[in-house]
Every structure is written in structure tokens, then in C-alpha cells.
Amino acid sequence: MGKKLLLEHDHVPGINSYSVYREKGGYASVEKALKTMTPESLVEEVKKSGLRGRGGAGFPTGLKWSFLAKPPGVERYLVCNADESEPGTFKDRYLMERIPHLLVEGMITSSFALGAKSSYIYIRGEYFYVAKILEKAIEEAYANGWLGKNILGTDFSHDCYVQIGAGAYICGEETALLESLEGKRGNPRIKPPFPAVAGLWGCPTVVNNVETIAAVVPIVNQGGEAYAQIGIGKSTGTKLISASGHINKPGVYELELGLPVEEFIYSEAYCGGIRGGRKLKAVVAGGSSVPILPAELILKTAKGEPRLMSYESLGDGGFITGTMLGSGGFIVMDDTTSIVKNLYTFSRFYHHESCGQCSPCREGTGWMEKILHKILDGHGTLADVDLLWDIQSKIEGKTICPLGEAAAWPVAAAIRHFRSEFEDYVKNPGNIQDVKHYYRLNNLQPA
Numbered sequence: 207m208g209k210k211l212l213l214e215h216d217h218v219p220g221i222n223s224y225s226v227y228r229e230k231g232g233y234a235s236v237e238k239a240l241k242t243m244t245p246e247s248l249v250e251e252v253k254k255s256g257l258r259g260r261g262g263a264g265f266p267t268g269l270k271w272s273f274l275a276k277p278p279g280v281e282r283y284l285v286c287n288a289d290e291s292e293p294g295t296f297k298d299r300y301l302m303e304r305i306p307h308l309l310v311e312g313m314i315t316s317s318f319a320l321g322a323k324s325s326y327i328y329i330r331g332e333y334f335y336v337a338k339i340l341e342k343a344i345e346e347a348y349a350n351g352w353l354g355k356n357i358l359g360t361d362f363s364h365d366c367y368v369q370i371g372a373g374a375y376i377c378g379e380e381t382a383l384l385e386s387l388e389g390k391r392g393n394p395r396i397k398p399p400f401p402a403v404a405g406l407w408g409c410p411t412v413v414n415n416v417e418t419i420a421a422v423v424p425i426v427n428q429g430g431e432a433y434a435q436i437g438i439g440k441s442t443g444t445k446l447i448s449a450s451g452h453i454n455k456p457g458v459y460e461l462e463l464g465l466p467v468e469e470f471i472y473s474e475a476y477c478g479g480i481r482g483g484r485k486l487k488a489v490v491a492g493g494s495s496v497p498i499l500p501a502e503l504i505l506k507t508a509k510g511e512p513r514l515m516s517y518e519s520l521g522d523g524g525f526i527t528g529t530m531l532g533s534g535g536f537i538v539m540d541d542t543t544s545i546v547k548n549l550y551t552f553s554r555f556y557h558h559e560s561c562g563q564c565s566p567c568r569e570g571t572g573w574m575e576k577i578l579h580k581i582l583d584g585h586g587t588l589a590d591v592d593l594l595w596d597i598q599s600k601i602e603g604k605t606i607c608p609l610g611e612a613a614a615w616p617v618a619a620a621i622r623h624f625r626s627e628f629e630d631y632v633k634n635p636g637n638i639q640d641v642k643h644y645y646r647l648n649n650l651q652p653a
């Protein structure tokens with residue numbers, strides 16, 4: 207097992223309580239930051255650490271923080287993105303459920319760095335019970351003097367709130383999240399202005415993922431340089447991966463970035479191999495939006511080098527032969543999997559979740575779902591496969607927010623790597639006997 211920075215104590219009984227968390231060294235980063243650091247020096251430490259946002263895009267956190275506008279007399283906010291709706295991704299839930307104080311500690315330390323008097327944890331509605339766990343942790347933090355006025359006798363005062371969303375994938379997009387937090391419909395905003403300039407209620411705001419904010423705690427405790435020594439190249443530190451699908455040991459794992467993908471899938475310390483000793487067929491490495499890769503390309507790059515769990519290595523080859531680390535939702539598929547059915551499920555999701563503001567996304571996601579349904583129903587043509595390709599290519603880059611890309615990329619990658627499977631459905635509709643059973647099994651209504 208590699209180094210653990212976030213889940214070191216996740217199995218300690220009672221670690222979700224303040225007393226046990228504190229016994230294990232909890233809240234030391236707040237003490238260190240408030241007593242020995244300035245907001246500027248803390249931002250520098252985060253820059254030195256090389257931490258990249260864990261929400262999906264991997265943008266350098268320290269750099270993002272340094273963009274935060276600081277007009278005099280104007281409030282600034284930290285908003286934690288706990289919407290976690292990307293299919294295959296459930297690592298933030300695990301962290302918040304198991305070690306809620308780690309997130310609360312990260313919120314306080316990060317808010318000190320940003321000069322934010324208030325912060326919000328925006329959590330998806332389906333995680334209602336996790337919101338309750340967080341609210342309890344926040345109450346305990348207030349009761350023990352880590353939140354409220356003049357924390358540890360310093361000038362720094364801070365309030366932290368939990369806001370529950372209504373369960374919409376689009377509200378994970380940072381500007382839609384801010385709209386929703388303001389009580390409006392969660393439609394993404396046109397950027398610029400970016401949240402760093404005009405975010406929550408028009409004030410400068412940083413939006414960060416749960417895991418990003420939690421990672422600030424070990425960075426402050428051990429220093430940015432020490433953190434940067436962990437991992438590989440520009441993929442520093444550890445990463446939480448939620449592994450699911452046809453593996454022997456699904457779950458949430460913390461791994462040091464740079465671990466070979468093969469070791470992650472097959473070693474007993476992680477996924478424990480493919481169920482029933484079957485053959486690996488494909489992997490969606492970073493949540494449903496990222497391009498699917500066939501077994502040969504997920505285990506090795508097109509150059510023949512071992513593929514590693516890192517931003518660079520997974521991205522090697524661009525979208526032609528590579529993919530993305532994304533949100534860390536690692537979905538493993540064995541040789542019994544139908545790529546077309548899997549894609550239909552994803553496409554159905556994106557169509558349902560499109561906010562409808564932009565025509566290419568609103569209409570395109572619907573068309574893609576319908577065409578996939580037609581193919582699965584045994585009525586597809588080869589022209590439909592080409593049409594599917596054409597539609598996805600007309601969504602990418604033509605929408606206000608990247609939900610369009612999130613819907614288009616899986617379609618492009620599935621056709622690129624598994625075109626023969628689509629053609630097989632079209633040419634041999636007689637073989638599609640299990641489709642109705644599949645609908646029944648998954649409680650799906652044909653489009």
C-alpha cells in the first residue's frame with residue numbers, strides 16, 4: 207500500500223467524532239496556519255505543493271487561489287463543491303462520511319488563506335445523510351473554538367455553512383452551483399467573469415472540490431515541498447479513486463499518483479483483479495465523461511510504456527489513444543460488457559441532466575440517446591453510427607459549460623475504439639435478444 211495522507215485514519219473507530227479526530231492530530235493545520243503563517247505564505251505553500259484540483263479538470267489550486275480578486279471592503283467566499291454526481295464517482299462521499307472533520311479543518315485553513323469570513327459546503331441532495339454528518343462536525347468545531355469569532359484568540363473569524371442541493375448533475379458545474387447556492391435555477395453562467403472575480407453574490411469566490419480542500423490539511427502540516435515529493439512529476443500527492451465495475455474489490459482507494467494502472471487493477475492491495483478471473487475489456491478511468499479506453503490502451507500507452515495513474519500518463523496520446531484522470535471514478539469492464547449498452551446508459555444520463563440552455567447540448571444529447579436506443583432495439587443502420595459521430599462532434603466546444611463535452615466525449619471514444627461493436631448490432635439485429643431483458647433489469651423506459 208502506498209502513502210496515505212487523507213485516509214490514514216479512516217478505519218479508526220469513532221474517527222467521525224471530534225474527540226477521536228483531535229486525538230489523531232486533527233485541527234493541527236488550523237493551529238499552524240493561524241499562529242505561524244500569513245494568508246500569503248499559505249497560498250505559497252499550496253503553490254509549492256503542486257496540488258491540482260481534484261474535481262476533474264486538475265487546475266493548479268495555488269494558482270487558482272492567487273487569482274482571487276481582493277477589492278477592499280468586499281467579502282470573499284470559499285465554496286466547497288460536494289455535488290459529486292459524475293457516474294462512477296463516490297470518493298467525496300466516503301471522505302465526508304468517514305472523516306467529516308478533515309473537510310471542516312480544510313475549509314477553515316483554506317478560508318484563512320483566502321481571507322474568507324464565510325464558507326459554504328454545497329452538497330448534493332442525495333447525500334442528505336452526509337449533510338447531517340457534516341452539520342454535526344461543524345457544530346463540534348464551533349463548540350471547540352475552531353469556528354466562530356476570533357479563532358484561537360486571533361483576528362480571524364469564520365463561519366461555515368452546509369447547503370443541500372436538489373440533486374442535479376449540472377449543479378456540480380461551478381457557476382451553476384453558485385446560481386443554485388443563491389437560490390436560483392442551476393444554469394451555468396457565461397465566463398468571464400470567472401468566480402475569482404465575480405462569484406457568489408457577485409463577490410470574489412474560490413470553488414474547490416472536497417478532496418482538494420481536504421488535501422490542504424496535510425500540505426500545511428508537512429509543508430508544500432514535502433507534499434510535492436509524493437507522486438510523480440506534475441501529478442503530486444495522493445489521489446482518491448472510487449473503483450467500481452467488474453473487479454473483485456470495489457471501493458475507495460487512496461493511492462500515490464504514479465501507481466501503474468495494471469497494479470491498481472490487479473493487485474490485492476487495490477482492486478484485486480477482474481471478477482471470476484475474466485478478461486479485462488475496457489476502463490472508464492475518471493468518471494463517465496472521460497473517454498473509454500480498451501484494455502490494451504489502459505494498461506499501456508500507444509508508445510508501449512506502462513500507463514500510470516497520473517494526469518500526464520492517463521492523458522498521454524490525447525483523446526486518440528489516451529484519456530483523463532478526471533474525477534477519479536474508475537469503472538472497470540470485463541469481456542461480458544456491451545460497450546453500446548453502456549454508452550446508452552451514459553447518454554441517457556446526460557440527456558436527462560442537460561440544463562437545456564444551449565441547443566447543441568439540449569438537442570444533441572437527446573438525439574444521441576434516441577439513436578443509441580434505435581441501434582439497441584435492432585433498427586439501427588450504418589448511417590446511424592456516422593450520424594452519432596457527427597452529432598457528438600457538433601456539441602464539443604459549442605456550449606456555455608463543459609456538460610456538452612462530458613456527453614460528447616464518451617460517444618466519440620466508444621465509436622473510435624469499438625466501432626465494430628456498433629456495426630455488429632446494426633448488421634446482426636437478430637443477435638440482440640437480450641435488449642428487452644436489459645430494459646427490464648435496469649428499469650428503463652425506451653426513449
Ligand SMILES: Cc1cc2nc3c(=O)[nH]c(=O)nc-3n(C[C@H](O)[C@H](O)[C@H](O)COP(=O)(O)O)c2cc1C
Nearest residue numbers: 259260261287289290291378379380414415418608
Ligand atoms: C457538468 C459538470 C459537473 C461537475 N460536477 C462536479 C462535481 O460534482 N464536483 C466537483 O468538484 N467538480 C465538478 N465539476 C467541476 C467544477 O466545475 C469545478 O471545476 C471544480 O469544482 C473545481 O474544483 P477543483 O479546482 O478543486 O477541482 C463539474 C463540472 C461540470 C461541467
